[in-house]
Amino acid sequence: MSIVHVNELTKMYKNNRGIEQVTFSIEEGEIFGFIGPNGAGKSTTIRTLLNFIYPTSGSATIFGKDIVKDAKEIRRHVGYLPSEVHYYDDMKVIDLLMYSAAFYKVSDQRLKQLAERLDLDIHKKIEDLSFGNRKKVGIVQALLHEPKLLILDEPTGGLDPLMQHTFFEVLLEERKKGVTIFFSSHILSEVQKLCDRVAIIKEGKLIQVETVEYLTKNHLKHVTVVFEEGQHVEFDLAGVVNKEVNGNEMTMLYKGDMNELIAQLHNVRIKDVSISEPSLEDVFMHYYEK
Numbered sequence: 508m509s510i511v512h513v514n515e516l517t518k519m520y521k522n523n524r525g526i527e528q529v530t531f532s533i534e535e536g537e538i539f540g541f542i543g544p545n546g547a548g549k550s551t552t553i554r555t556l557l558n559f560i561y562p563t564s565g566s567a568t569i570f571g572k573d574i575v576k577d578a579k580e581i582r583r584h585v586g587y588l589p590s591e592v593h594y595y596d597d598m599k600v601i602d603l604l605m606y607s608a609a610f611y612k613v614s615d616q617r618l619k620q621l622a623e624r625l626d627l628d629i630h631k632k633i634e635d636l637s638f639g640n641r642k643k644v645g646i647v648q649a650l651l652h653e654p655k656l657l658i659l660d661e662p663t664g665g666l667d668p669l670m671q672h673t674f675f676e677v678l679l680e681e682r683k684k685g686v687t688i689f690f691s692s693h694i695l696s697e698v699q700k701l702c703d704r705v706a707i708i709k710e711g712k713l714i715q716v717e718t719v720e721y722l723t724k725n726h727l728k729h730v731t732v733v734f735e736e737g738q739h740v741e742f743d744l745a746g747v748v749n750k751e752v753n754g755n756e757m758t759m760l761y762k763g764d765m766n767e768l769i770a771q772l773h774n775v776r777i778k779d780v781s782i783s784e785p786s787l788e789d790v791f792m793h794y795y796e797k
């Protein structure tokens with residue numbers, strides 16, 4: 508059974524498109540990335556799954572239960588980190604976290620362990636925390652009750668690189684325990700580092716769901732050719748995308764027959780050529796420029 512199953516989920520706002528006919532599943536123990544630029548529909552999908560807003564049509568289940576009918580039951584086992592966290596400023600971190608903990612059976616030890624791990628001073632007032640430290644409060648809050656599913660909406664904003672590293676370690680430890688993670692982001696390098704599969708959303712519609720490995724290894728190649736002075740090849744081939752020329756250097760993505768590409772270099776003098784795996788960013792740009 509999939510932990511999350513989304514079936515043709517549509518959310519229309521009064522005058523705006525939210526998401527249209529979105530379908531995907533997330534399996535147990537998976538770290539599932541959800542990427543798209545601003546306004547693509549990531550938060551709308553998440554807010555609908557959490558029953559903060561109602562779907563216009565379609566359906567979805569979490570743990571096999573209906574997101575609308577069984578929302579209360581589902582929420583007991585879900586940890587959610589919103590993209591922006593808002594708290595009562597004059598509360599102390601510890602009081603806020605104890606308040607959250609009171610809704611579940613949470614051990615003091617779990618709270619302290621998480622705070623220590625993330626280097627969060629729980630005796631400070633919220634108003635005295637930096638943006639990044641507020642984010643840490645949100646992370647502890649999401650993880651506190653040992654949820655079976657973590658839904659993280661742009662979770663790394665404000666975290667410095669060292670803390671981001673620790674946070675990813677914590678997530679990987681949770682996954683080892685069987686926790687499933689839904690990770691929304693527009694930062695491709697972090698999705699590439701952490702996620703098993705990724706769904707790409709564009710203008711409210713899902714355009715691709717693939718393993719990160721497949722997207723980066725088997726599909727496109729990143730090609731750079733540096734020509735000698737006065738030398739040039741147009742590479743007018745099927746399968747060339749995003750070609751850019753900068754002086755003597757030409758870069759492109761290529762998904763055609765490698766022999767045809769190499770044959771084009773036969774009668775021209777070159778200084779250098781490299782053919783490498785594309786970054787997820789290359790792949791992403793490819794989908795967005797279609």
Ligand SMILES: Nc1ncnc2c1ncn2[C@@H]1O[C@H](COP(=O)(O)OP(=O)(O)OP(=O)(O)O)[C@@H](O)[C@H]1O
Nearest residue numbers: 520523524525543544545546547548549550551552
């Ligand atoms: N409360 C709302 N009322 C009307 N339209 C909305 C509302 N919230 C979102 N939208 C619209 O729904 C679409 C998807 O927005 P959404 O916030 O889900 O995107 P996102 O991928 O999460 O972007 P971001 O990274 O900027 O948060 C956008 O066109 C947006 O204008």
